[in-house]
Amino acid sequence: MPRLPTIPDPTRPARRAARRAAVRAGGVWDRFADRFNRLGLSENAILLGFAGAIGVGSGLAVVAFYQLIDLAFWVLYLTPAVYLTQSGILAYRPLLTGLGLMVAWAVMHGPGRGHEGLNIPDVQRAVAREGGRIPPRPALARTAASAITLGSGGAAGSEGPVAVLGATIGSFLGRAFRSDPARTKVLAAAGAAAGISAAFNAPLAGAFFALEEILGSLAVGAFPPVVVASVVAAVVSHTFLGDNPAFPIPEEYGYLLQRELLIFYPILGIIAGLVSALFVRTFFGTEAVIRRLKLHPAVIALTGGAIVGLLVLLSGGLLVGHGHFAVHLDVFGRMSWQALSLLAAGSILATSITLQAGGSGGVFTPSLYVGAATGGAFGVALAALFPDLGLRPEAYALVGMGAVVAAATAAPITGILLVFEMTGDYQIVLPLMLTAVVANLVAR
Numbered sequence: 001m002p003r004l005p006t007i008p009d010p011t012r013p014a015r016r017a018a019r020r021a022a023v024r025a026g027g028v029w030d031r032f033a034d035r036f037n038r039l040g041l042s043e044n045a046i047l048l049g050f051a052g053a054i055g056v057g058s059g060l061a062v063v064a065f066y067q068l069i070d071l072a073f074w075v076l077y078l079t080p081a082v083y084l085t086q087s088g089i090l091a092y093r094p095l096l097t098g099l100g101l102m103v104a105w106a107v108m109h110g111p112g113r114g115h116e117g118l119n120i121p122d123v124q125r126a127v128a129r130e131g132g133r134i135p136p137r138p139a140l141a142r143t144a145a146s147a148i149t150l151g152s153g154g155a156a157g158s159e160g161p162v163a164v165l166g167a168t169i170g171s172f173l174g175r176a177f178r179s180d181p182a183r184t185k186v187l188a189a190a191g192a193a194a195g196i197s198a199a200f201n202a203p204l205a206g207a208f209f210a211l212e213e214i215l216g217s218l219a220v221g222a223f224p225p226v227v228v229a230s231v232v233a234a235v236v237s238h239t240f241l242g243d244n245p246a247f248p249i250p251e252e253y254g255y256l257l258q259r260e261l262l263i264f265y266p267i268l269g270i271i272a273g274l275v276s277a278l279f280v281r282t283f284f285g286t287e288a289v290i291r292r293l294k295l296h297p298a299v300i301a302l303t304g305g306a307i308v309g310l311l312v313l314l315s316g317g318l319l320v321g322h323g324h325f326a327v328h329l330d331v332f333g334r335m336s337w338q339a340l341s342l343l344a345a346g347s348i349l350a351t352s353i354t355l356q357a358g359g360s361g362g363v364f365t366p367s368l369y370v371g372a373a374t375g376g377a378f379g380v381a382l383a384a385l386f387p388d389l390g391l392r393p394e395a396y397a398l399v400g401m402g403a404v405v406a407a408a409t410a411a412p413i414t415g416i417l418l419v420f421e422m423t424g425d426y427q428i429v430l431p432l433m434l435t436a437v438v439a440n441l442v443a444r
Contacts, residue, residue: 033178044224047183050173051190051225055232057173058166058194062233063240065143065162072151076100093153094309100152101305102298104145105358108138109297119160119362120213123167123192127214131181132188134171139164145360155308155320155350159199160362166195166233167214186222189214193226194233196364201238205418206230212411260391261431265399268378269435272400273442275374276407279348279367280443286352297358304357311350318343319350319369332376332397337384340377344370367408368401368418375400398428399435406436407443 076096081089119142126134146161170191174184189210197206207230211218290300312319318331332340351366379396383389398419406415415436420429 029176030178033176036177043183047186047225048228050170050177050187051228052232054166054170054173054187054191055194055229056236057169058162058191058229059198059233059236059240061165061169062162062195062198062237065147065158065165066241068144068147069150069158072147073153076152090313093313094306097153097309097312098302098305100148100154101301101308101354101357101359103152104149104154104360105297105301107141107145107148108358108360110141120163120192123164123188124214124216126167126171127185127188128216132171132174132184132186134164134168134188136168136172139168142360146362149354149359149361152305153309153312153320154305154354154359154361155312155347155366156354156359156361157363157365157367158361159196159364161360162195162199163192163209163362164195166191166193166198166229170194170229185215186225189222190225190229193230197230198233198237200418200422201234201241202418202421203227203230203234205414205421206233208417209411209414212413213409261434264382264391264396265431265435266438268375268396268400269403269438270442271378272371272374272403272435272439273407275344275348275370276367276404276439276443279370279404279408282348283352283356283363286349286356290356301358304353305359308350308354308357311346315343315346319346332372333379333392333394335376335380337377337381340373340380344373344377347373364405364409367405370408371401371404372397373400374404395428395431398423398425399432402432403435403439407439410440410444412436412440 077093080092080096084092123134126132143161143165146156146158149156150158167188168191170187170189171184174187179187192214193206193210195206196209197203200206207223207227210226210230211222215222290304293300295303335343347366347370351363355361355363376393376397378400379391379393382396383391383393402415402419404415405418406412409415416429416432419432
């Protein structure tokens with residue numbers, strides 16, 4: 001049987017030319033990096049210069065990520081909602097979240113090459129054991145998957161992806177300039193600080209998050225570049241997004257009585273610590289349950305997303321924000337303590353299902369939400385028990401935010417600074433510090 005003639009690949013010459021161009025470009029960059037490293041610049045000058053560039057890059061990356069979330073929310077939810085009836089919206093929301101989680105799973109197993117996605121523990125491991133080397137492709141895939149998850153109504157946070165994205169930028173810059181592992185670690189930590197700072201408009205919290213969680217020490221040599229990257233990223237983010245924290249604070253709150261500080265807030269710390277432990281156990285317990293299911297991962301993502309969508313509908317939409325904006329804090333002072341307790345439990349369950357069923361995102365913002373609902377419920381109950389004391393449930397919601405973050409992430413300094421920077425209220429500092437420390441001890 002005669003053989004068919006071989007048809008030449010018309011793209012082969014172009015691909016060969018592209019490979020040769022890439023090799024030449026790589027050689028040019030190698031010579032540039034070697035020449036840069038032979039300039040004899042001081043280590044501090046190099047770190048501070050790179051930190052500024054990382055701050056700009058991370059700040060712009062956060063802006064782009066938030067715009068991507070808002071675009072996904074507008075395309076997937078707001079635009080179809082115009083053409084749907086009320087009953088149609090009730091059916092569409094669970095379906096949308098289910099499809100969103102399924103697409104997010106597909107992104108991680110397509111462009112992400114089957115990688116589960118990078119998160120904060122992966123960055124910590126890269127800094128501690130791999131010289132700060134963070135692969136960019138899984139980080140970019142996780143960013144896209146997180147935007148889809150959040151835009152389709154999944155219950156997750158945006159801070160995890162942006163911290164990983166910032167750390168990836170820092171790691172890439174360090175490796176591009178042939179930096180040694182010690183410098184690359186610091187640059188990765190500076191990128192993580194910049195991501196948190198830009199996400200929450202909280203440069204102090206971002207800096208101490210990187211030092212406390214990523215590097216695991218308050219090293220003097222790492223402090224200047226981490227702070228510079230964090231501040232620059234906050235400036236860039238504020239320029240494009242304005243002063244829009246994750247939880248808008250309508251006014252300043254504080255404590256009125258010494259008994260609040262010495263009695264009520266320590267009790268809140270105990271409750272917040274127990275709720276944090278429940279959050280962590282539920283999160284990993286959900287993973288164990290899902291692993292036992294003999295279903296295709298895409299089916300698990302679709303089903304899990306539908307369940308989350310139903311939970312969001314049952315909460316009246318209060319379990320998630322709109323796009324990259326979260327629920328306003330004053331909501332946590334107007335509801336009954338029973339309703340707020342249900343919101344805290346619902347947020348724990350929805351976040352656990354979202355992230356374990358195939359969605360992508362962080363747990364920082366959900367921890368803030370759970371803390372606000374827990375503190376608000378405690379404050380509302382106290383106000384009902386002691387109506388003559390003039391207690392403000394919103395203050396307890398604020399303190400609960402910091403306490404649950406501190407306990408759930410084992411980062412008390414970050415939790416304290418984050419809430420303080422979001423409020424700018426010095427009166428809240430003392431109860432915040434005490435409650436966060438108590439919660440962290442109880443959770444441990």
